[in-house]
Amino acid sequence: MKKILHIISSPRGEASLSIKLGNAIIGKIKTEYPGSTVKESNLVNQQFPHLEEAHLTSFFTPAESRTPANIAAVRHSEEAIQEIKDADIIVIGAPLYNFSIHSALKAWIDHIVRSGITFKYDENGPEGLLKGKKVYIALSSGGIYSDGPMKSLDFVEPYLKHILSFIGLTDITTFRVEGSAIPGLQDTALEKGISSIHLN
Numbered sequence: 001m002k003k004i005l006h007i008i009s010s011p012r013g014e015a016s017l018s019i020k021l022g023n024a025i026i027g028k029i030k031t032e033y034p035g036s037t038v039k040e041s042n043l044v045n046q047q048f049p050h051l052e053e054a055h056l057t058s059f060f061t062p063a064e065s066r067t068p069a070n071i072a073a074v075r076h077s078e079e080a081i082q083e084i085k086d087a088d089i090i091v092i093g094a095p096l097y098n099f100s101i102h103s104a105l106k107a108w109i110d111h112i113v114r115s116g117i118t119f120k121y122d123e124n125g126p127e128g129l130l131k132g133k134k135v136y137i138a139l140s141s142g143g144i145y146s147d148g149p150m151k152s153l154d155f156v157e158p159y160l161k162h163i164l165s166f167i168g169l170t171d172i173t174t175f176r177v178e179g180s181a182i183p184g185l186q187d188t189a190l191e192k193g194i195s196s197i198h199l200n
Contacts, residue, residue: 001035005087008042009105010095010140017177017190018093022138024194025091025175032199041083048076048107059114077111081118089134090169092160096141100155109163118167128168135164137174140193142181
């Protein structure tokens with residue numbers, strides 16, 4: 001039995017291929033680990049705020065010294081980090097938008113990457129503090145970015161792998177639905193993506 005956190009960053013709702021792929025990954029996990037539970041975090045609906053001075057000030061204010069305004073400013077961050085801590089497996093839906101991630105996902109990342117909380121620096125450099133968890137990225141794109149001439153323009157997978165590893169989430173596997181805008185590929189893109197899911 002596993003605790004699964006499903007991070008959704010697509011605004012397309014039921015039409016979203018990254019959500020469908022994420023749900024398929026979760027289905028495989030639940031088959032592998034009967035009784036597993038799923039907590040869904042829809043970043044588009046939650047509307048994580050872009051970082052402002054109030055957030056940064058609150059992040060670096062000791063908990064016992066925070067004002068009510070500080071506490072309100074840090075709420076999104078605290079809740080998001082706790083969700084990650086509570087999870088055994090994290091599934092992150094990441095549609096490729098303009099060669100990168102949706103701004104809702106970037107805002108979430110900015111709230112979970114916190115010095116002294118999810119990473120720290122010592123004499124050996126940075127160390128991620130969120131360890132021992134499995135991450136699956138459900139990446140969707142209209143073109144083909146896993147290989148070929150467009151590969152170097154995929155800033156989703158490299159960025160997510162880097163920033164998540166930075167906070168200790170180093171066990172990362174990516175599955176893709178790609179070519180959904182390309183005639184001749186679009187009709188089978190989702191099916192092909194789902195058939196690629198192998199957990200081990």
